[in-house]
Amino acid sequence: MSDDVDYYRIDELLAEEERMTAASVRSFVEREALPLIEDCHSREEFPRQLIPRMGELGLFGAHLKGYGCAGLSAVAYGLICQELEAGDSGLRSMASVQGSLAMYSIWRWGSEEQKRRWLPEMAAGRMIGCFGLTEPDHGSDPGGMETRARRDGSHWVLNGTKRWITNGSIAAVAVVWAKTDDGIRGFLVERGMPGFSAHDIKGKFSLRASITSELVLEDVRVPASSLLPEAQGLAGPFSCLNQARYGIVWGAIGAARTCYLTALRYAQARSQFGRPLASFQLVQAKLVHMLSEITKAQLVAWRLGRLKDAGQVRPEQVSLAKRNNVGQALDIARLARDVLGASGIVNEYPVIRHMLNLETVNTYEGTYDMHTLIIGRDITGLDAIR
Numbered sequence: 001m002s003d004d005v006d007y008y009r010i011d012e013l014l015a016e017e018e019r020m021t022a023a024s025v026r027s028f029v030e031r032e033a034l035p036l037i038e039d040c041h042s043r044e045e046f047p048r049q050l051i052p053r054m055g056e057l058g059l060f061g062a063h064l065k066g067y068g069c070a071g072l073s074a075v076a077y078g079l080i081c082q083e084l085e086a087g088d089s090g091l092r093s094m095a096s097v098q099g100s101l102a103m104y105s106i107w108r109w110g111s112e113e114q115k116r117r118w119l120p121e122m123a124a125g126r127m128i129g130c131f132g133l134t135e136p137d138h139g140s141d142p143g144g145m146e147t148r149a150r151r152d153g154s155h156w157v158l159n160g161t162k163r164w165i166t167n168g169s170i171a172a173v174a175v176v177w178a179k180t181d182d183g184i185r186g187f188l189v190e191r192g193m194p195g196f197s198a199h200d201i202k203g204k205f206s207l208r209a210s211i212t213s214e215l216v217l218e219d220v221r222v223p224a225s226s227l228l229p230e231a232q233g234l235a236g237p238f239s240c241l242n243q244a245r246y247g248i249v250w251g252a253i254g255a256a257r258t259c260y261l262t263a264l265r266y267a268q269a270r271s272q273f274g275r276p277l278a279s280f281q282l283v284q285a286k287l288v289h290m291l292s293e294i295t296k297a298q299l300v301a302w303r304l305g306r307l308k309d310a311g312q313v314r315p316e317q318v319s320l321a322k323r324n325n326v327g328q329a330l331d332i333a334r335l336a337r338d339v340l341g342a343s344g345i346v347n348e349y350p351v352i353r354h355m356l357n358l359e360t361v362n363t364y365e366g367t368y369d370m371h372t373l374i375i376g377r378d379i380t381g382l383d384a385i386r
């Protein structure tokens with residue numbers, strides 16, 4: 001049986017290069033990542049040995065141009081995210097944070113010197129980056145951040161705490177957003193700088209095969225050249241989040257696809273009351289619902305990607321797709337878990353791992369409800385967030 005779900009022949013809408021990119025990432029995930037992922041999930045570790053290979057395959061910052069990046073179309077980048085997340089949301093998160101948050105921050109808002117120094121190394125996976133926006137007391141409302149940067153001669157001095165930071169403890173460079181007298185600015189803080197430390201958050205039930213850390217900044221002195229010169233205010237971090245959300249739009253489809261195919265095969269193979277589960281109307285209704293939502297999500301992602309390539313995408317359109325595709329993927333994962341009965345709760349099948357991962361995906365990069373409010377504001381002209 002095919003490993004794909006393509007009920008509307010969306011494959012025909014892709015360019016040859018996009019198809020080839022998806023196929024090569026799928027093969028990497030199946031051959032090199034899946035054999036490691038359950039063990040990493042159970043040990044709460046990211047499979048770090050995959051990072052150089054991911055760099056070699058051009059998966060980091062694949063949508064960026066120049067500085068050693070692959071310069072692929074937005075759709076090809078989306079397909080990379082989809083295939084990584086079909087394996088595990090942790091794989092896609094690692095690549096998203098590296099490419100869409102850390103590298104994009106430098107690519108979009110950095111100086112020429114910063115770009116030359118960091119981007120080729122990060123594209124190759126030799127240097128890892130993280131993105132510190134969220135704080136213990138400021139998540140959906142990052143504008144309330146308490147991290148401060150104070151100018152001191154030729155340096156800046158940073159103080160504060162960032163929490164829930166993907167890749168935090170393995171990052172050579174952290175993009176840290178902080179308040180200054182001049183509003184919110186971004187800084188490149190390097191591992192090993194005095195006063196800077198990263199501590200992993202343990203005990204997660206979700207996204208276990210991903211590193212999530214707390215960053216502590218205590219009088220960290222960074223040279224003035226560490227400031228991202230072009231970013232002013234929340235527009236800086238928000239532009240990066242928009243890139244990462246775009247990848248999530250596609251990634252969620254990958255997780256949903258794995259859950260749907262697992263449920264379909266299971267329902268065909270297992271019998272109760274003398275008949276395959278797949279022959280019961282209620283089970284068919286669940287499978288059909290999953291397929292319908294995956295098909296709609298694919299079309300939303302494809303259209304969004306083409307708009308992005310044409311430079312016409314609006315952040316609110318990304319919000320709609322992130323909210324829809326992740327919300328539906330989470331529902332699909334829960335339904336698939338149900339179709340598997342008791343088998344749905346063990347790691348013999350990937351479904352519960354995806355289901356738990358998707359709880360995070362539904363929350364980070366703007367929660368489902370925050371995106372509802374962003375779209376609500378867009379269509380009514382009335383702000384219900386504050």
Ligand SMILES: Cc1cc2nc3c(=O)[nH]c(=O)nc-3n(C[C@H](O)[C@H](O)[C@H](O)COP(=O)(O)OP(=O)(O)OC[C@H]3O[C@@H](n4cnc5c(N)ncnc54)[C@H](O)[C@@H]3O)c2cc1C
Nearest residue numbers: 131132133134139140164165166360364365367369370385
């Ligand atoms: C595994 C993981 C990895 C992450 N990686 C990163 C990272 O790399 N970098 C980074 O900066 N952050 C990261 N995050 C943080 C993530 O972006 C935040 O968790 C997210 O923005 C939500 O913030 P919060 O958890 O503080 O929830 P809160 O903002 O406290 O929200 C809690 C609940 O209240 C609701 N709510 C909040 N405000 C309103 C409102 N105005 N109206 C209605 N409902 C509201 C929310 O929708 C949510 O349901 C990560 C999080 C996780 C779990």
